[in-house]
Amino acid sequence: MGYPHAPHPRETTVLSKYFGDRDAIGLDGWRKRGGYVAFEKALGMTPAEIVGVVKDSGLRGRGGAGFPTGLKWSFMKPGDGKPHYLCCNADESEPGTFKDREIMRWTPHALIEGCAIGAYAIGAETAYIYIRGEFTEPLERMEAAVREARAAGVIGPNAMGTGKRVDVWVHKGAGAYICGEETALMNSLEGRRGNPRIKPPFPAVAGVFGQPTTINNVETLAAVPHILNNGAEWYKKMARADNPKSTGTKLWSVCGNIARPGNYEVEMGFPFKDFLYDLCGGPPPGRKFKAVIPGGSSVPIMNMEEAEAALMDYEGMVAKGSMLGSAGCIVIDDAQCMVKQIARLARFYAHESCAQCTQCREGTAWATKIMERIEAGEGTMADLDTLLEIGDNMTGKTICVLSDSCAVPIASGIQKWRDEFEAHIKGKRCPFRAAAAA
Amino acid sequence: MAMSKEMGGTHAESHDTHGGAEHAHGEPHEPVFVGERRKQLDELLTRYPTKMAVLLPALWMVQEDRGWVSEAGMAEVAEVLSLTPAYVKGVVTFYTMYHQHPVGKHFIQVCTTSPCNVCGAEDVVHAFLEHTKCGELGVTSEDGKFTVIEVECLGACGFATPVMINSDFIESVTPEKVPDLLSKLT
Ligand SMILES: Cc1cc2nc3c(=O)[nH]c(=O)nc-3n(C[C@H](O)[C@H](O)[C@H](O)COP(=O)(O)O)c2cc1C
Ligand code: SF4
Ligand code: FES
Numbered sequence: 001m002g003y004p005h006a007p008h009p010r011e012t013t014v015l016s017k018y019f020g021d022r023d024a025i026g027l028d029g030w031r032k033r034g035g036y037v038a039f040e041k042a043l044g045m046t047p048a049e050i051v052g053v054v055k056d057s058g059l060r061g062r063g064g065a066g067f068p069t070g071l072k073w074s075f076m077k078p079g080d081g082k083p084h085y086l087c088c089n090a091d092e093s094e095p096g097t098f099k100d101r102e103i104m105r106w107t108p109h110a111l112i113e114g115c116a117i118g119a120y121a122i123g124a125e126t127a128y129i130y131i132r133g134e135f136t137e138p139l140e141r142m143e144a145a146v147r148e149a150r151a152a153g154v155i156g157p158n159a160m161g162t163g164k165r166v167d168v169w170v171h172k173g174a175g176a177y178i179c180g181e182e183t184a185l186m187n188s189l190e191g192r193r194g195n196p197r198i199k200p201p202f203p204a205v206a207g208v209f210g211q212p213t214t215i216n217n218v219e220t221l222a223a224v225p226h227i228l229n230n231g232a233e234w235y236k237k238m239a240r241a242d243n244p245k246s247t248g249t250k251l252w253s254v255c256g257n258i259a260r261p262g263n264y265e266v267e268m269g270f271p272f273k274d275f276l277y278d279l280c281g282g283p284p285p286g287r288k289f290k291a292v293i294p295g296g297s298s299v300p301i302m303n304m305e306e307a308e309a310a311l312m313d314y315e316g317m318v319a320k321g322s323m324l325g326s327a328g329c330i331v332i333d334d335a336q337c338m339v340k341q342i343a344r345l346a347r348f349y350a351h352e353s354c355a356q357c358t359q360c361r362e363g364t365a366w367a368t369k370i371m372e373r374i375e376a377g378e379g380t381m382a383d384l385d386t387l388l389e390i391g392d393n394m395t396g397k398t399i400c401v402l403s404d405s406c407a408v409p410i411a412s413g414i415q416k417w418r419d420e421f422e423a424h425i426k427g428k429r430c431p432f433r434a435a436a437a438a
Numbered sequence: 439m440a441m442s443k444e445m446g447g448t449h450a451e452s453h454d455t456h457g458g459a460e461h462a463h464g465e466p467h468e469p470v471f472v473g474e475r476r477k478q479l480d481e482l483l484t485r486y487p488t489k490m491a492v493l494l495p496a497l498w499m500v501q502e503d504r505g506w507v508s509e510a511g512m513a514e515v516a517e518v519l520s521l522t523p524a525y526v527k528g529v530v531t532f533y534t535m536y537h538q539h540p541v542g543k544h545f546i547q548v549c550t551t552s553p554c555n556v557c558g559a560e561d562v563v564h565a566f567l568e569h570t571k572c573g574e575l576g577v578t579s580e581d582g583k584f585t586v587i588e589v590e591c592l593g594a595c596g597f598a599t600p601v602m603i604n605s606d607f608i609e610s611v612t613p614e615k616v617p618d619l620l621s622k623l624t
Contacts, residue, residue, distance in 0.1 A: 083487070094591070095595065096591075098595050101594065134535070134589075134592050134593065135593060136605045137607055167485070173494070174494050174533035174536055175533045175534035190488065190490060191490035191491050191519075191529065209491075255596045256552075256595075256598075257556055257557070262596050328595070330556075332556055333556075336556050341552045344551065344555050345551075345552050348551050348552070348591070351590055354532075
């Protein structure tokens with residue numbers, strides 16, 4: 001198992017403070033580090049008060065869409081006589097993203113505490129943590145932590161001795177990227193095929209088991225205990241002075257062609273250039289950065305001019321033409337072929353399409369076929385227009401946005417690296433492969 | 439639809455590994471959900487408001503005990519959860535991690551999605567195919583020991599290239615490390 005790097009002095013370690021600390025994994029160790037103090041505090045507050053603090057903090061969903069967490073929680077109406085559920089999305093399958101895995105394997109109790117507070121705040125007695133089946137080690141850690149917390153009476157029928165029931169259970173997925181989509185996750189949890197559902201109804205009205213449900217990402221929930229302990233004001237201060245819309249710290253997963261890959265935690269608004277060169281050590285020796293996909297494979301690809309001018313928060317990434325997404329930052333250097341990598345991403349989406357929607361099922365498959373044809377040196381200039389047209393037909397027309405996500409990297413590729421596409425077509429071969437063979 | 443199959447199958451028709459088909463298919467099915475397993479199942483049923491919600495966990499138990507999920511295994515799961523075998527099969531085929539055929543004793547999954555791909559994941563795949571003598575993806579080696587497949591992002595992209603061997607998750611695999619990794623598997 002890989003250990004994380006020692007934090008860089010410019011990191012702000014809130015969620016990642018105990019990454020790499022073996023003693024933080026168990027309940028005793030976690031309690032010594034301040035664990036479950038926030039849950040105890042929460043149980044002494046009303047659900048509405050907790051929702052209020054989370055709203056004030058400005059916390060937004062870390063699963064990709066950035067929806068305000070307090071607002072999402074406020075859609076739930078405790079006391080409506082229905083069972084409510086909290087689902088924790090630990091499916092983490094967006095290429096480039098591996099932060100939730102680190103939270104679960106080093107600080108499993110932090111997630112349980114976040115789930116327990118969240119469940120209580122939305123009037124739910126049960127929270128399910130849906131973990132992708134491939135995460136064998138995080139699954140083991142989370143299961144052990146749940147057993148420990150239950151045996152100690154922290155969670156269960158009489159949580160913290162308050163007479164309130166707060167159950168937290170771990171549920172193991174079985175391989176399917178699409179189960180990270182919130183309604184697909186609920187279907188999967190119910191024992192169905194993981195097809196996304198048509199919305200409305202939204203989960204807060206009819207979610208898992210047909211009951212009011214809130215779904216949150218691992219990192220979102222893990223941030224909640226810190227907010228209750230330190231207050232909304234403390235959280236809000238971790239932001240750019242001129243942008244109060246993105247607050248707190250953010251875990252960034254960094255991978256690909258970069259000197260020091262790993263998870264980094266910085267305050268919202270951190271300069272992306274300093275991040276890439278200073279914290280992450282710049283490109284591998286002898287190489288240059290060519291492209292960055294900042295928010296997991298579904299967001300637009302940035303060239304270096306855009307990336308180096310960007311600020312790392314929701315608005316900062318949009319201002320430079322991309323999105324924060326899941327903050328899974330994929331770095332690509334000048335030795336890589338953009339056509340090949342975009343074709344590979346298209347293949348990912350084709351493989352992961354749940355195939356309910358024609359535009360997605362056919363579009364992802366055709367886009368892959370054409371991208372791979374171009375990469376093999378068998379493409380035509382007309383293929384570029386066809387790709388953009390297919391992309392248009394795949395965008396905004398389907399049950400979920402997986403379809404849109406496939407079109408996104410292709411469009412940015414053709415727009416920003418058209419020369420590479422044309423070199424494949426005109427030279428009838430991949431120039432990178434040719435250079436490597438020479 | 440033909441297109442989708444060509445792409446290696448979407449979740450409409452989930453991927454399926456071949457080879458080693460001669461054993462086990464026709465054998466009588468020993469029930470999985472007896473004794474300790476039955477107790478585990480009963481405990482799981484208390485966690486959810488419906489029986490159906492235990493379907494994925496129950497299929498995992500079958501695969502853990504038997505190495506794969508046979509038609510008979512699906513029928514037993516259907517029986518204990520009051521579902522139809524056809525329904526259970528419909529669910530099994532959606533997910534990529536349930537094996538619908540026996541696989542090699544060591545099932546090796548190598549991530550080749552872009553973040554790992556730019557770090558040389560394809561060379562890791564080649565090294566596994568060569569050293570296991572599987573030759574081809576999805577084909578079990580003649581001695582029944584190995585099956586190698588490519589998989590999509592394993593959620594550990596900063597530790598390129600991650601490889602799963604059965605339930606062991608191994609990080610930062612390079613082609614040079616492959617012979618040594620394999621020599622530890624008996
Ligand atoms: C195709 C697809 C895959 C997704 N995968 C994940 C995932 O793996 N983890 C996650 O937290 N959110 C994922 N999401 C986003 C969820 O649908 C949902 O917005 C999120 O879990 C809400 O939590 P948050 O508000 O805390 O961010 C995915 C969305 C789509 C459309
Ligand atoms: S867009 Fe694709 S993945 Fe999403 S529901 Fe439709 S077919 Fe399934
Ligand atoms: S791309 Fe290989 S683990 Fe994510």
